[in-house]
Amino acid sequence: xxxxxxxxxxxxxxxxxxxxxxxxxxxxxxxxxxxxxxxxxxxxxxxxxxxxxxxxxxxxxxxxxxxxxxxxxxxxxxxxxxxxxxxxxxxxxxxxxxxxxxxxxxxxxxxxxxxxxxxxxxxxxxxxxxxxxxxxxxxxxxxxxxxxxxxxxxxxxxxxxxxxxxxxxxxxxxxxxxxxxxxxxxxxxxxxxxxxxxxxxxxxxxxxxxxxxxxxxxxxxxxxxxxxxxxxxxxxxxxxxxxxxxxxxxxxxxxxxxxxxxxxxxxxxxxxxxxxxxxxxxxxxxxxxxxxxxxxxxxxxxxxxxxxxxxxxxxxxxxxxx
Amino acid sequence: xxxxxxxxxxxxxxxxxxxxxxxxxxxxxxxxxxxxxxxxxxxxxxxxxxxxxxxxxxxxxxxxxxxxxxxxxxxxxxxxxxxxxxxxxxxxxxxxxxxxxxxxxxxxxxxxxxxxxxxxxxxxxxxxxxxxxxxxxxxxxxxxxxxxxxxxxxxxxxxxxxxxxxxxxxxxxxxxxxxxxxxxxxxxxxxxxxxxxxxxxxxxxxxxxxxxxxxxxxxxxxxxxxxxxxxxxxxxxxxxxxxxxxxxxxxxxxxxxxxxxxxxxxxxxxxxxxxxxxxxxxxxxxxxxxxxxxxxxxxxxxxxxxxxxxxxxxxxxxxxxx
Numbered sequence: 001x002x003x004x005x006x007x008x009x010x011x012x013x014x015x016x017x018x019x020x021x022x023x024x025x026x027x028x029x030x031x032x033x034x035x036x037x038x039x040x041x042x043x044x045x046x047x048x049x050x051x052x053x054x055x056x057x058x059x060x061x062x063x064x065x066x067x068x069x070x071x072x073x074x075x076x077x078x079x080x081x082x083x084x085x086x087x088x089x090x091x092x093x094x095x096x097x098x099x100x101x102x103x104x105x106x107x108x109x110x111x112x113x114x115x116x117x118x119x120x121x122x123x124x125x126x127x128x129x130x131x132x133x134x135x136x137x138x139x140x141x142x143x144x145x146x147x148x149x150x151x152x153x154x155x156x157x158x159x160x161x162x163x164x165x166x167x168x169x170x171x172x173x174x175x176x177x178x179x180x181x182x183x184x185x186x187x188x189x190x191x192x193x194x195x196x197x198x199x200x201x202x203x204x205x206x207x208x209x210x211x212x213x214x215x216x217x218x219x220x221x222x223x224x225x226x227x228x229x230x231x232x233x234x235x236x237x238x239x240x241x242x243x244x245x246x247x248x249x250x251x252x253x254x255x256x257x258x259x260x261x262x263x264x265x266x267x268x269x270x271x272x273x274x275x276x277x278x279x280x281x282x283x284x285x286x287x288x289x290x291x292x293x294x295x296x297x298x299x300x301x302x303x304x305x306x307x308x309x310x311x312x313x314x315x316x317x318x319x320x321x322x
Numbered sequence: 323x324x325x326x327x328x329x330x331x332x333x334x335x336x337x338x339x340x341x342x343x344x345x346x347x348x349x350x351x352x353x354x355x356x357x358x359x360x361x362x363x364x365x366x367x368x369x370x371x372x373x374x375x376x377x378x379x380x381x382x383x384x385x386x387x388x389x390x391x392x393x394x395x396x397x398x399x400x401x402x403x404x405x406x407x408x409x410x411x412x413x414x415x416x417x418x419x420x421x422x423x424x425x426x427x428x429x430x431x432x433x434x435x436x437x438x439x440x441x442x443x444x445x446x447x448x449x450x451x452x453x454x455x456x457x458x459x460x461x462x463x464x465x466x467x468x469x470x471x472x473x474x475x476x477x478x479x480x481x482x483x484x485x486x487x488x489x490x491x492x493x494x495x496x497x498x499x500x501x502x503x504x505x506x507x508x509x510x511x512x513x514x515x516x517x518x519x520x521x522x523x524x525x526x527x528x529x530x531x532x533x534x535x536x537x538x539x540x541x542x543x544x545x546x547x548x549x550x551x552x553x554x555x556x557x558x559x560x561x562x563x564x565x566x567x568x569x570x571x572x573x574x575x576x577x578x579x580x581x582x583x584x585x586x587x588x589x590x591x592x593x594x595x596x597x598x599x600x601x602x603x604x605x606x607x608x609x610x611x612x613x614x615x616x617x618x619x620x621x622x623x624x625x626x627x628x629x630x631x632x633x634x635x636x637x638x639x640x641x642x643x644x
Binding site for chain 1: 522523525526527529530555556559560562563564566567569571573575576577578580581583584627
């Protein structure tokens with residue numbers, strides 16, 4: 001027996017952030033989040049299930065993986081084996097068309113593509129696929145549906161799913177990523193999520209997140225950049241406020257990150273449609289409308305401390321290719 | 323009739339921060355705070371009350387003041403006239419031995435010295451003087467008592483006073499100020515305090531401040547630098563978390579501030595007794611034990627973005643000179 005499938009998925013950038021779980025094993029987030037997929041960047045993953053294999057294996061960009069990367073994939077395959085009574089082991093081959101250090105985390109696209117490919121023969125709904133992807137990496141749930149996506153916080157596995165609320169062509173938003181550092185982050189997201197509850201500010205951040213989600217969704221649906229910018233920067237600042245008041249404190253911003261954040265505010269006051277958001281890392285995602293993207297990219301490239309700039313529009317959902 | 327007196331007061335640096343009032347008119351803070359006075363820096367203020375003057379006047383370093391600086395002094399003198407049935411107007415001459423841009427705000431020492439000099443003939447208790455100084459500038463209450471000082475949050479004017487809990491020679495703490503910018507801050511503290519309540523995080527910051535005060539006081543009393551460093555940096559981060567999530571957001575950190583903050587953490591892990599705290603401005607107060615002060619100052623001087631470095635030990639209280 002051998003079952004093969006492969007799938008593509010894009011990474012995504014969150015506008016309203018995911019930070020902290022109510023259940024670390026099921027990766028049930030304490031709060032809902034919003035994002036868009038990033039066009040042009042993708043992970044492509046091929047999975048072969050076979051009952052002649054003696055163990056699971058993983059290659060990334062052709063390189064055999066051991067250690068934590070392989071373990072996380074095995075854990076994810078174990079979840080699928082158990083939930084769907086699958087037999088045998090899987091050979092997983094994954095390729096990213098963007099390097100580690102591209103300013104965009106690859107875990108979301110990786111677990112979205114892995115989930116689609118590994119479950120291709122199970123005929124699952126998109127909703128169910130988003131919940132399974134979530135078990136591998138929380139934000140991977142948001143890389144399954146197309147365009148602009150909401151991922152719901154809930155008490156159960158089945159109810160914490162993600163769905164699209166606007167197609168990629170709804171609004172020409174662009175993520176111009178100012179790459180400030182290409183080194184691996186000191187504290188990964190998984191550990192980071194576990195530290196969120198040690199901040200005195202986490203509950204206050206979460207308390208009004210539904211309101212921010214409503215404001216952000218409405219701003220996107222109405223293509224209201226000013227309202228979008230205000231809530232996106234606030235939500236990013238709230239997450240970093242929690243991070244830097246966790247025990248021990250997590251500081252993801254570097255001096256050049258702060259310099260870009262300050263400039264983005266000035267550029268917006270000048271009339272450019274641009275705002276910033278930062279994930280658990282120093283790179284600054286400058287979200288803008290596509291008409292201002294090349295101007296923003298040029299300005300970013302001229303700054304000390306900005307190593308490189310990458311631009312991505314709104315991407316579609318994850319899909320199988322055969 | 324003419325009544326003359328003059329007084330000295332030091333500025334202070336807060337370890338547990340004052341940010342936000344429960345009553346803006348009386349400057350009753352939402353939370354208590356801790357500080358030490360800064361030796362070597364002072365304001366010296368001479369006040370002459372006279373019933374032959376037709377108005378209040380103010381010179382700072384010999385320069386006649388108009389506008390907001392004069393208004394705040396007049397408002398403060400009005401408070402004294404009303405509370406103590408004083409007659410006439412006052413000529414106020416104030417000198418700072420540290421420039422604007424020295425990395426240390428002058429409002430605390432200014433209103434402490436002004437209060438002592440203007441009320442010299444009233445024979446008030448130190449406690450009462452701290453409450454009066456508070457009406458001019460909240461943190462001025464902490465510049466009246468000697469050494470290490472606690473200022474209490476309370477519901478009434480009389481109960482929100484400050485008092486010393488350790489003398490200057492109790493512990494050889496030193497404030498090595500990395501001066502990052504000498505320009506005036508965009509948003510002054512008075513406005514800043516009014517914006518604190520617009521942050522979703524302010525109540526959460528305040529909720530556990532009594533605990534942080536207890537930990538910090540105990541660390542000072544036991545001269546426990548590690549415990550002191552942890553709570554001081556946390557409290558500074560909590561205040562800046564509130565600032566940067568206020569609406570509109572207040573960012574006082576500059577890129578070089580963040581660079582110094584990161585380095586201070588590294589230096590502490592190396593074994594130096596040093597931690598950081600920042601007020602409503604970009605300058606980084608590197609608090610250390612005096613044996614490490616010159617090493618810290620030398621390291622700071624070598625950094626890009628650090629314009630100057632000033633060092634101050636623990637100062638005494640405000641006093642009249644005759």
